[in-house]
Amino acid sequence: PSTTKTYASRAELHSNPTAKRLLGIMERKQSNLCVSVDVTTAEEVLEVVRRVGKSVCMVKTHCDIISDFSKAFVDEITRLSDEMDFIIFEDRKFADIGNTVTLQYASGSHTIASWSHLTNAHPLPGPGIISGLASVGVPLGRALLLLAEMSSKDNLATGHYTREAVRMAREAGPEFVVGFIAMSRVDQEGAKEGEDFLVMTPGVGLHSAGDKMGQQYRTPREVVYDSGCDVIIVGRGIYGIKGGEEKVKEEAERYRKEGWAAYEERLGR
Numbered sequence: 001p002s003t004t005k006t007y008a009s010r011a012e013l014h015s016n017p018t019a020k021r022l023l024g025i026m027e028r029k030q031s032n033l034c035v036s037v038d039v040t041t042a043e044e045v046l047e048v049v050r051r052v053g054k055s056v057c058m059v060k061t062h063c064d065i066i067s068d069f070s071k072a073f074v075d076e077i078t079r080l081s082d083e084m085d086f087i088i089f090e091d092r093k094f095a096d097i098g099n100t101v102t103l104q105y106a107s108g109s110h111t112i113a114s115w116s117h118l119t120n121a122h123p124l125p126g127p128g129i130i131s132g133l134a135s136v137g138v139p140l141g142r143a144l145l146l147l148a149e150m151s152s153k154d155n156l157a158t159g160h161y162t163r164e165a166v167r168m169a170r171e172a173g174p175e176f177v178v179g180f181i182a183m184s185r186v187d188q189e190g191a192k193e194g195e196d197f198l199v200m201t202p203g204v205g206l207h208s209a210g211d212k213m214g215q216q217y218r219t220p221r222e223v224v225y226d227s228g229c230d231v232i233i234v235g236r237g238i239y240g241i242k243g244g245e246e247k248v249k250e251e252a253e254r255y256r257k258e259g260w261a262a263y264e265e266r267l268g269r
Ligand code: 5IU
Pocket: 036, 038, 062, 091, 147, 149, 150, 151, 152, 181, 202, 203, 204, 205, 215, 233, 234, 235, 236, 237
C-alpha cells in the first residue's frame, strides 16, 4: 500500500507531471504540509506565501475571495512557486456538468487552468466533470483531485458516495486524476496493482477542535500516522496565528516537522 512507500518512490508510479513534481518536492523539502491561504487581498496572500513558502510542498488558494485578483498576482505567485519550490493548488471544488466546468476552468476572470497546477472537483455530477476538466488540464500538465470526503461536521460525502468517488477516479485513470481530498485512506479497498493516489486532508490544527461553522480539526499525527493520509492542509492554524510575521513562519515550520515526523513514523523509521 501507498502508506508503506516513500514519497520519492511513489513519484515513479505517477505519469502525471504535477503529481511527480509534488512528490519530488515533498521528498526534497521534507514537507507534507500545504498551507491554505484564505486571506482576501493579493498582497496579504503573497505575504503569507513568502513567510511559509520554504516550509511547504504546496500552497492552496481560493482565488474568488481575493478582492484584487489580477495578472500581476498570478505572475508573482507563479514566480514564488518556482523560486521557493511549491505546487499551487486552487481549491475550486468544481461541481457542474462537463461543458460548464470546462469554461469555468479555462475562462472567466480567473483562468484557473493557466496558473494552478492542481485543482479539485466534486464527483457529484458524474464522470463528465472529469472529462470536461481533463480536456483543458491535460494539455497543460495539470492534475485533479476528487472530493471523496470532507472535514466538516455532518457532510454528506460518506459511505457509498465516497466509494463511488474512488471508483470514478480508478475508471478515469491516472493521467489527470491523481488523488483525493479525504480524511482517511479511501483508496485502500479494492486497490489495483501499481496504482497510487495522493490523499490530501484539510481540517488540521493543533490549537482548537473546530470552529463555529462545523469545521473539525485533527492533529498532523492523527492525519498522517493514524489515518495514512499524505498531505496535511492547514489554514487558520498557520496564517491566523497571533504574534506577527516571525510567528507565522515558526508555526509553519512546526506543522512541517510534525507532519514529517508522522510520515517517518508511518514508514517505521
Ligand atoms: N476545506 C476544508 N474541508 C474540506 C475541504 C476543504 O476545510 O473538506 I474539500 C478547505 C477550507 C479551507 C481550508 O480553505 O480547507 C481549511 O482551513 P482552516 O484550516 O482554516 O480550517
